Amino acid sequence: VGHGLRLLRDPLAFLASLPRYGDLVQVRLGGYSAVVVCNPELTRQVLLDDRTFDKGGPVFDRAREVVGDGLGSCPHSRHRRQRRLTQPAFHPARMPGYARTMTAQIGQAISSWHDGQELDVAAEMLALTLKTSLAAMFSSALPDSVLGNATSDLAAIFRGVYRRIVVPSIVPPLLVPGDRRYRQARNQLRQSIDTIIRARRADGHDHGDLLSALVAAVDPAAEGISGSGNSHGLTDTEIQDQVITFFLAGSETAACTLAWALHLLASHPDIGDRVRAEIDTVLAGRPASFEVLPRLELTQRVITETLRLYPPAWIFTRTATADARLGAHLIPAGTTLAYSPYLIHHHCGLYERPDRFDPGRWAPGRIPPPRHAFIPFGAGARKCIGDQFALTETALALAAIMARWRLEPLPGQDVRAAAAFTLSPQRLRMRVAARRGAGQTGRGPPGRSPSLPPKIQSTHEPA
Numbered sequence: 001v002g003h004g005l006r007l008l009r010d011p012l013a014f015l016a017s018l019p020r021y022g023d024l025v026q027v028r029l030g031g032y033s034a035v036v037v038c039n040p041e042l043t044r045q046v047l048l049d050d051r052t053f054d055k056g057g058p059v060f061d062r063a064r065e066v067v068g069d070g071l072g073s074c075p076h077s078r079h080r081r082q083r084r085l086t087q088p089a090f091h092p093a094r095m096p097g098y099a100r101t102m103t104a105q106i107g108q109a110i111s112s113w114h115d116g117q118e119l120d121v122a123a124e125m126l127a128l129t130l131k132t133s134l135a136a137m138f139s140s141a142l143p144d145s146v147l148g149n150a151t152s153d154l155a156a157i158f159r160g161v162y163r164r165i166v167v168p169s170i171v172p173p174l175l176v177p178g179d180r181r182y183r184q185a186r187n188q189l190r191q192s193i194d195t196i197i198r199a200r201r202a203d204g205h206d207h208g209d210l211l212s213a214l215v216a217a218v219d220p221a222a223e224g225i226s227g228s229g230n231s232h233g234l235t236d237t238e239i240q241d242q243v244i245t246f247f248l249a250g251s252e253t254a255a256c257t258l259a260w261a262l263h264l265l266a267s268h269p270d271i272g273d274r275v276r277a278e279i280d281t282v283l284a285g286r287p288a289s290f291e292v293l294p295r296l297e298l299t300q301r302v303i304t305e306t307l308r309l310y311p312p313a314w315i316f317t318r319t320a321t322a323d324a325r326l327g328a329h330l331i332p333a334g335t336t337l338a339y340s341p342y343l344i345h346h347h348c349g350l351y352e353r354p355d356r357f358d359p360g361r362w363a364p365g366r367i368p369p370p371r372h373a374f375i376p377f378g379a380g381a382r383k384c385i386g387d388q389f390a391l392t393e394t395a396l397a398l399a400a401i402m403a404r405w406r407l408e409p410l411p412g413q414d415v416r417a418a419a420a421f422t423l424s425p426q427r428l429r430m431r432v433a434a435r436r437g438a439g440q441t442g443r444g445p446p447g448r449s450p451s452l453p454p455k456i457q458s459t460h461e462p463a
């Protein structure tokens, strides 16, 4: 059983306790063992040398059964070509267009809430980010009805992927609970994507969405590279793998960030008030847009601090492809290593009172934590390709929600972090209360005089 029981009982406390034992700590789980990298500099070394510390090992083998050879799961040997071909889809010039699509989707989703409604916040945020990702991916190609089906297919795929990764590989897939629904959802989604790809190849226009960029991608360094299929661009199967990878990598992670941010703001009402005041001043009754995001300074710091405290992507593995040295230790080829943004973000040597929610850490004028201390999106060549996409989406959604609604915690809730595929808040239910006049006038919540400017404290103080 090794460390299995402690890992299962409270994986986060277990992880946070490991730096006490050294820079590299070996943990055992059943027949597997992995070396957890607890030192921030060594973590960075692992992330920057992605040839020696490659993706691989049992978790990736199972993930590949599901997402194929997408950008996140392919080995180093195929990664550079894939990254060159997918990077244009995330070019900064495309962000304002994605942001317009996101704003429309977010506006639609939160308009359907009503005063007094109780929300399962994690589920609601997942529905919102799935719709937003689908729309940014395919723009107008998906009618609302198909969007709805694809959203429920993706939710079934999430559950299926997670089960396939955690259930031991000796169990035949057919015996894994929910496997039939998972396979049906996966086939349906692949078929829908395939139909859209064909239509896109036929019409040849740039629709401003992620799919257009993937279909149009040409690899300038392709000559002489032997990759799978068409080496100049992405094949249809490769595009399908990338699309599914983007959904899986991008929806639940962004949803967790939003859910935690809403929870943290509700449980720190003073910071919540200041965020609302900033949003009211900057938006002045207009919808949030890409252009105003730089002025939502405190809102963005709240998102940064949320990603530090609860990094949705909390642990990953690597496999040593050759004997290597990490600090004073020799790592034999074949060793499985794990790195954890959660462990680094809660390291006492890097942060003062790491468990405290304090957006003031990131205020201008404060000494920022060292670069290797903040890795919610990883680092090096395998760093998240969708980081700016996610930061844009979460800032737009948080601003839109806070401008229009107050989300109040239900009494007596014991909200905990569930460490599974992502780090999500478990049992987080909140009550929605409309902010009188908000969304049309830009005025503050009931009781606040509209003639008084909202009070914003100095951003140099700890929040």
Ligand code: HEM
Pocket: 071, 072, 073, 083, 245, 246, 247, 249, 250, 251, 253, 254, 257, 311, 312, 313, 316, 317, 375, 376, 377, 378, 379, 381, 382, 383, 384, 385, 386, 387, 389, 390
């Ligand atoms: C708050 C939201 C997000 C978080 C916290 C997050 C976190 C991460 C992390 C930590 C990695 C590195 C994994 C590793 O080292 O093995 C990663 C990779 C990746 N992410 Fe994200 N991600 C987010 C949103 C997104 C979005 C929106 C997309 C796409 C639309 C996306 C697509 C990817 C892909 C494709 C990779 C693999 C990159 C590569 O290997 O070249 N992520 N993400």
